[in-house]
Amino acid sequence: MTALTKIIEVEHLNFRYPQTEGRPALSDVNLAIEQGEWVAIIGHNGSGKSTLAKAIDGLLPLDKDSGTIRVAGITLTEDHVWDIRSKIGMVFQNPDNQFVGATVEDDVAFGLENIGLPRAEMQVRVHKALDRVRMTKFAQREPARLSGGQKQRVAIAGIIALQPQIIILDESTSMLDPNGRIEVLQTVRQLKDQENLTVLSITHDIDEAASANRIIVLDDGEIKESGRPAHIFQYGERLIEMGLDVPYAQRLTAALRRQGVTVPQQYFTEKELVDWLWTLHSKM
Amino acid sequence: MVMDITFQNVAYTYQADTPFESQALHDINLTIKSHSFTAIIGHTGSGKSTLVQHLNALLKPTSGQVKIGQRVITPETSNKNLKPLRRKVGMVFQFPENQLFEETVVKDIAFGPMNFGVSAADAQQTALAMLDLVGLPQNLAQRSPFDLSGGQMRRVAIAGVLAMEPEVLILDEPTAGLDPAGRREIMGMVAKLHQQQHLTVVLITHHMEDVANYADCVVVMENGTIAKVGKPSVVFQDVAWLQKQQLGVPETTAFALRLQKHGFKFAQLPLTETELAQALLPQLPQGMVARTHDE
Ligand SMILES: Nc1ncnc2c1ncn2[C@@H]1O[C@H](COP(=O)(O)OP(=O)(O)O)[C@@H](O)[C@H]1O
Ligand SMILES: Nc1ncnc2c1ncn2[C@@H]1O[C@H](COP(=O)(O)OP(=O)(O)O)[C@@H](O)[C@H]1O
Ligand SMILES: [Mg+2]
Ligand SMILES: [Mg+2]
Numbered sequence: 001m002t003a004l005t006k007i008i009e010v011e012h013l014n015f016r017y018p019q020t021e022g023r024p025a026l027s028d029v030n031l032a033i034e035q036g037e038w039v040a041i042i043g044h045n046g047s048g049k050s051t052l053a054k055a056i057d058g059l060l061p062l063d064k065d066s067g068t069i070r071v072a073g074i075t076l077t078e079d080h081v082w083d084i085r086s087k088i089g090m091v092f093q094n095p096d097n098q099f100v101g102a103t104v105e106d107d108v109a110f111g112l113e114n115i116g117l118p119r120a121e122m123q124v125r126v127h128k129a130l131d132r133v134r135m136t137k138f139a140q141r142e143p144a145r146l147s148g149g150q151k152q153r154v155a156i157a158g159i160i161a162l163q164p165q166i167i168i169l170d171e172s173t174s175m176l177d178p179n180g181r182i183e184v185l186q187t188v189r190q191l192k193d194q195e196n197l198t199v200l201s202i203t204h205d206i207d208e209a210a211s212a213n214r215i216i217v218l219d220d221g222e223i224k225e226s227g228r229p230a231h232i233f234q235y236g237e238r239l240i241e242m243g244l245d246v247p248y249a250q251r252l253t254a255a256l257r258r259q260g261v262t263v264p265q266q267y268f269t270e271k272e273l274v275d276w277l278w279t280l281h282s283k284m
Numbered sequence: 285m286v287m288d289i290t291f292q293n294v295a296y297t298y299q300a301d302t303p304f305e306s307q308a309l310h311d312i313n314l315t316i317k318s319h320s321f322t323a324i325i326g327h328t329g330s331g332k333s334t335l336v337q338h339l340n341a342l343l344k345p346t347s348g349q350v351k352i353g354q355r356v357i358t359p360e361t362s363n364k365n366l367k368p369l370r371r372k373v374g375m376v377f378q379f380p381e382n383q384l385f386e387e388t389v390v391k392d393i394a395f396g397p398m399n400f401g402v403s404a405a406d407a408q409q410t411a412l413a414m415l416d417l418v419g420l421p422q423n424l425a426q427r428s429p430f431d432l433s434g435g436q437m438r439r440v441a442i443a444g445v446l447a448m449e450p451e452v453l454i455l456d457e458p459t460a461g462l463d464p465a466g467r468r469e470i471m472g473m474v475a476k477l478h479q480q481q482h483l484t485v486v487l488i489t490h491h492m493e494d495v496a497n498y499a500d501c502v503v504v505m506e507n508g509t510i511a512k513v514g515k516p517s518v519v520f521q522d523v524a525w526l527q528k529q530q531l532g533v534p535e536t537t538a539f540a541l542r543l544q545k546h547g548f549k550f551a552q553l554p555l556t557e558t559e560l561a562q563a564l565l566p567q568l569p570q571g572m573v574a575r576t577h578d579e
Contacts, residue, residue: 045433045463093461094379145298150328174461177328177490178532204463245464248535248557255557259565260574270539278546280568 007166007198008033008056012067015055025051026221029067035165038192038199040209042232043218044243049202052218053168056200058084072165086115089159091172096144096151104130104146105139108158115162129157132187152176156184160191167191169201173208185211206245217242234267249273287353287372287451287484289316289339294348296334308334310508312348316501318451321478321485323495323516325531326505332488333378335505336454339486340373341366352452371400374450378457380441381434389415389432390425393443400448407447414443417481419473435466439473446477452484453477459491467491471498496520496534496555504531521553536560 010031016024025048033039041049054060056069058081069076071084101107108129112122130136133153138146143154152175159167167188173181185208191197201208209215215232217225219242225232235242236250246254249268256263268276296309308331316322316339324332337343338350341357350357355369377383386392393411398404415422418439424432429440438458445453455474459467475498478485489495495502495516502519504512506529512519520526523541526533534555540563544550548567554560565573 044465045435171461175457179530180328240465240468243463243465248539252536252539252557252560255561256564258558259561261561261565261568262572262574270542274539274542274546277543277564277568278548280572281547284567284569 005035006032006070007035007037007072008200009070010052010056010067011069013052013055013069014066015051015060015062017051018061024221026055029221029223031216031223031226033198033200035198036192036196037214038189038201038212040212040215040229041200041202041218042204042209042215042243043224044241047218047243048221049218050170051221053090053170053200053202057088057090057168087165088168089162089164089166090168091152091156091159091170093171093174099143099151099155102142103139104135104141104143104154107143107154108161111158111162125161125163126157129161130154132160132190133157134183153180153184156187160187163195164197166198166200169199169203171202171204173203173205181205181208204243204245206247209244210247230267230269287318288351289353289452289484290314290351291338292349292351294338294345294350296338296343297346298334300346307346308508309338309345312510314503314510314513316484316486319482319484320501321499322487322501322503323499324486324488324503324505325490325492325495326511327531330505331508332505333456334508336375336456336486336488339452339454340370340375342375367400371448372450373452373454374445374448376442376445376453376455376458378460380445380458381429381437384429384437384441384444387428388426389420389429389440392429392440393447396444396448410447410449411443414447417446417477418443419469433466435462435469438462438466438470442470442473450483452486454486456488457490458487459489459494474498490532492520492532492534492537493556496536504529516555517552520555523553 010029013026013029014024015026029052043049055062056071058076072087074080074083076084099107100110105126108126109122112125130139133156135153135157138150143151152172173184176184188199192199201212203209210229212229214226215229216223217232233247237246239246249270252273253263253268291312291314294309294312295307297305297307299305324335326332334343338345339352344357344361345359347359352369352373384392386395390408390411393414394407397407397410412422412425415425420436420439429437432440459470462470471494474485477483499516502516503510504519520533520537523533523537536557537553537555540550540553540560550563554563
């Protein structure tokens with residue numbers, strides 16, 4: 001049962017937006033993601049993160065020279081684009097462009113109507129999805145009248161309701177308040193664990209990146225690095241160029257050094273830093 | 285010029301007198317001092333955006349009054365003659381780049397002043413000056429705003445508001461959706477405008493680090509009311525309360541609290557890593573600390 005299945009395989013992916021000069025948006029991207037894995041994709045603005053996500057979802061015009069994309073064993077071609085899209089739920093940064101329903105409830109139901117689900121099951125799924133993003137109270141509201149964070153929770157409910165195998169979050173928690181973000185991430189994690197969902201999260205949020213099994217760093221359309229969060233976080237200040245914040249322990253050690261404190265040049269987690277500090281303090 | 289803003293018993297109801305009416309603000313009393321940097325925090329839906337839209341009379345109170353400098357806005361205030369006020373109080377909405385529409389950056393920035401009757405030539409000149417103010421290179425002036433990065437587009441939008449030379453600058457989650465580099469740029473720019481142009485700044489944010497680093501007053505909104513208001517150094521002392529509200533505290537404050545449990549002492553919980561590092565110095569063995577004046 002636990003045999004690893006590669007659910008997303010990208011080989012030698014190249015992509016240039018039509019009528020653009022200069023660097024292509026993606027150059028020779030190779031990547032394999034296991035089913036059930038949570039992978040964070042980071043990189044500065046314009047590094048190609050959204051382009052990669054769109055390519056995987058079959059949203060870009062790829063040709064023979066673009067390389068190969070396989071999702072759940074299906075090779076992406078014009079004929080199979082809908083098979084692939086049905087396995088992927090994509091949540092974008094700005095939910096305003098994603099609303100179609102007159103009420104929150106209709107909006108979440110919209111995708112389900114499209115796949116022809118029986119009405120009774122549809123209602124169950126809609127309510128469950130809304131409950132998971134804490135929006136049940138707003139079921140009858142007009143989406144346009146919600147504040148930004150509330151809108152995004154509805155958009156996420158819409159894709160959760162479709163029960164995809166892969167969920168791609170393209171900076172979709174960046175508009176949420178800290179609670180909303182935690183709750184959405186917990187929701188996604190719970191779904192991931194229960195249904196062996198694979199999560200690809202494009203993010204600038206250090207906590208979201210930290211909760212991934214693996215972080216992939218994109219830079220100017222190329223994969224620069226791939227590794228466990230603790231490994232990637234060793235970059236310290238340079239994480240800013242990679243589109244992430246500097247972890248707090250790193251910021252504090254930098255501030256301590258500025259005050260003249262001798263701090264070892266090693267990577268500290270917050271807990272390790274607390275331990276290091278109080279061990280010193282207890283020797284006074 | 286003194287532009288204190290005072291809310292007196294302000295309530296606001298959306299879609300009043302309809303079956304859909306919902307009250308977003310209840311009995312708000314608040315003074316925002318001229319030249320201050322006020323941060324507004326609170327959960328999504330707590331009324332932050334509704335509150336700030338009263339600062340330039342985009343919304344008028346359903347009851348109570350808002351005094352903005354010499355102007356008093358009441359439920360009866362007519363929508364006429366609000367232009368001077370809108371000019372003095374500049375509003376940067378959430379995702380302001382969605383409102384860019386001109387074919388060049390400079391035209392977009394000049395749009396506001398021209399709308400207020402400034403000549404095309406003068407507006408153009410102001411627009412170019414605004415590029416410097418928001419830290420954009422002059423060579424972007426003739427580019428399409430849609431070819432810029434998210435952080436750059438946002439700065440163009442902010443430049444458009446600044447071009448009207450407001451005395452009060454309201455920013456509704458100006459860094460939302462930007463990466464940390466973009467956030468640093470925008471916040472650095474806002475801090476500079478506050479310090480050098482002496483603008484009154486009202487900032488809605490979820491980033492407690494930004495509150496700690498820049499604000500001199502913080503307003504905590506909760507369910508359409510003001511739950512707390514004061515200096516960040518005071519409001520953030522009440523970590524238990526903020527956590528109970530499920531609002532964050534600056535990372536430093538949370539970290540200092542952890543250290544406190546391990547025997548470190550703080551007369552007052554620090555808000556920034558520099559403050560914390562300074563507070564730790566005398567609590568670490570002498571040998572660990574280089575005498576900085578040796579350098
Ligand atoms: N529709 C488009 N047409 C032309 N160029 C684009 C388009 N979308 C993105 N690009 C360019 O492709 C590159 C990668 O963009 P994107 O994938 O959106 O980056 P990210 O999501 O990492 O910010 C950037 O240089 C961007 O300007
Ligand atoms: N245009 C509107 N019509 C009806 N209700 C609204 C409108 N805008 C906001 N609300 C409601 O008013 C309350 C406060 O919203 P808002 O001021 O946007 O909060 P915040 O900015 O703190 O997220 C919320 O319950 C929200 O749903
Ligand atoms: Mg993107
Ligand atoms: Mg708001």
